[in-house]
Amino acid sequence: MIVLKRLALWFGLPAILIAVWWAFTAQGVNFFVPKPDKLANTFVTVWFSEKFFTDVMPSMGRLLISLAVSLVLGVALGIAIGLSRTLRWLLEPLLEFIRAVPSTILIPVLLLLIGINDAMKITVIVLGCLWPILLNTIEGVRSLDEVLKNTALVYRLRGFDRIRYLVLPGASPLIMAGIRHSLAVGLILLVVSEMFASTDGIGYSIINFQNRIAIPEMWSGIFLLGIIGVLLSVVFQAIQKRVLGWYYGLKEASNDG
Amino acid sequence: MTASKSDIRLSVQQVRKVYGAGSRNEVEAVRSLTFDLHAGEFACLVGPSGSGKTTLLKCIAGLLDPTSGEVVLDGRRVSGPAEGMAVVFQEYSRSLFPWLSVEDNVELPLKTSGVPKAERKARVKDALDAVTLSHAAKSYPWQLSGGMQQRVAIARAVASNPSVLLMDEPFAAVDAQTRGELEDLVREVWKRLDMTILFVTHDIDESVYLAERVLVLSSSPTIVQADIHIDLPDVRSQADTRSLHRFGELRHQVYEEVQFAKTNPGGERMSVRDGLPS
Known part of the structure; x- marks a missing residue:
């Protein structure tokens, strides 16, 4: 029953919106707004074809590689900067400057x-996704509990052990918040980077359909981006639940107390 | 206890701590502290609030450098957190790693100091047995009550097999009943594992009940104002020991010293009793 209720809550509003959309497009024919069934058909024929391999896969590859690069760079730099006051003083003005440039x-x-290649697109995406992760990691490292830090000192957790057992897990709630933010930014930048001087990808396809006035096809691309966004968020939440299980338990326990 | 030079575990020699030394608002927290702790001894440090107890403890633990003087553990000068020293902090909920289970918390210091796995597991089990928490090994600290969490912290300290165990007001944040149980537990662990404990508290009753020796600190700038030998029976119990006539006397004696300490910063008087060396 609970599962059914959850499913109803999940899919209820989208179902209602589709019904409304149907009602409004049923008799009137607006060239720029396709009917839901027409769009569904187009969606399947456009994307469940070789386009899946020539456009969707490259896009997803760029996005995932960019997120991975941002994660590694952001966390590594964030830990270094968070742990060192000298580095913070040295880098903070520069970071603020670079961050301010879209x-x-x-x-x-x-x-x-x-040049016109994947490296350029990945660079654009990383330059946007890096900041939420980097800044959150710095903040997470800096807000480590004083008593916990003293405990780690007393038990002589040093170097890599200190990072692995104290710094990383301690900063992980904020790091995860940063990643979540980066997912949204990444999807936007992926599309934008593919709109310029590109020969494949979802962003390129949408612009291409638009230029050819293939309206339902263009809508189906937008629809696809929405679905990718939802999938990313579902996968992310599953990972977050695993990684931060202790954090939610701790929060709940301190709310009870 | 006969004290020879060889069984001195911890030696605090003229430790002085001045915060902001040389600046206009320099504060002398600890003036000059000198005492020795012998193997197997259970000593309590008592002092009025603000008597630099925490500062002193941090100096001993190697978390703070004394301005002058030295702390010597097992013949080696302490400069930074030393091997052979374990600390139990007052804030148990903030001193256990919330992302590790109880047994992983106890195991971590052993793991990072390179104890082989089989021995590690055995020591973790023994330590959890000693604090009667074997049943909670797989739980997370935050799933346990405050008293149980502090027992985990004690198990972690004990498992690392320290020369000296420092405890910083460890029971100040638990309720009175749990507190009594934990006091008995610490005495039991102390006897069973033949440990050397330095226990910081502001609670006079607790210090007399727990220790064999109570060091009373003056208020800041701190010196050791009195060193009192506690000649209560070795086997103690909350109900009986606390109603002994001698307990009352000792309690009175420590109380007087603490009262004196409150009004005499950097106390002028240094009383050595019961023939203990200063």
Whole structure:
């Protein structure tokens, strides 16, 4: 019963919205707004074809590689900067400067510097996804509990052990919050990076359909992005639940107390 | 207890701590502290609040450098957290790693100091047995009550087999009943494992009940104002020991010293009793 109720709550609103959409498009024919069934058909024929391999897979590859690079860079730099006051003083003004520049504006520059290839797109995405992870990691490292740090000192947790058993898990709630933010930013930048000087990818396909006035096909691409967003979020939440199980338990326990 | 030079575990020699030394608002927290702790001894440090107890404990634990003087553990000068020293903090909920289970918390210091796995497992089991928490080995600390969490912290300290166990007001944050149980537990662990314990508290009754020796600190800037030998029976129990006439006398004696300490910062007087060396 609980499962049924959950499913109803999950899919209830989308179902209602589709019904409303259906009602409004049933008799009137607006060239720019396709009917739901027409869109569903288009979606299947467009994306469940070789386009899945020539456009969807490359896009997802770019996104996942960029997220992985951002994660490794963000966490590694974040820990180094979070642990060292000197590094913070040295880098903070520079980081604020780079962060303030929207990475999309760098696309023309990067096109010249790197060229029309995946490295350029990945650079654009990483330049956007890095910040939430980096800044959250710094904050997470800095907000480690004083008593816990003293405990680690007393039991002589040093170097790599200290990072593995104290710093990383201690900062993980904020790191996860940063990753969550990066997922959203990453999807946006993926599409934008594929809109310029690109030959494949979801973003390229959508722009291409738009230019050819293939309206239902264009909508189906937008629909696909929404679905990818939902899937990413579901996978992320499953991972988060595993990684931060202790954190939710701790929060619940201190709320009870 | 006959004291020879060889069985001195911890030696605190003229430790002085000044915060912000040289600046205009320098504060002398600890003036000059000197005492020795012998193998197998259970000593309590008592002092009025603000008597630099925590500062002293941090200096001994190697978390703070004394401005002058030295702390010597097993013949080696302490400069930074030393092997052979374990600490139980007052804030049990913040001193256990919430992302590790109870047994992993106890095991971690052994793991990072390179104790082989089989021995590690055995020591973790023994330590959890000693604090009667074997049944909770797989739980997370935050699933346990405050008293149980502090027992985990004690097990972790005991498992590392320290020369000296430092305890910083470990029972100040638990309720009175749990407190009594934990006091008995610490005495039992102390006897069973033949440990050397330095226990910091502001509770006079607790110090007399637990220790064989009570060191009373003056208020800040701190010195050791009195060193009192506790000649209560070796086997103690909450109900009987606390109603002994001698308990009352000792309690009175420590109380007087603490009262004196409150009004005499950097106490002028140094009383040595019962023939203990200073």
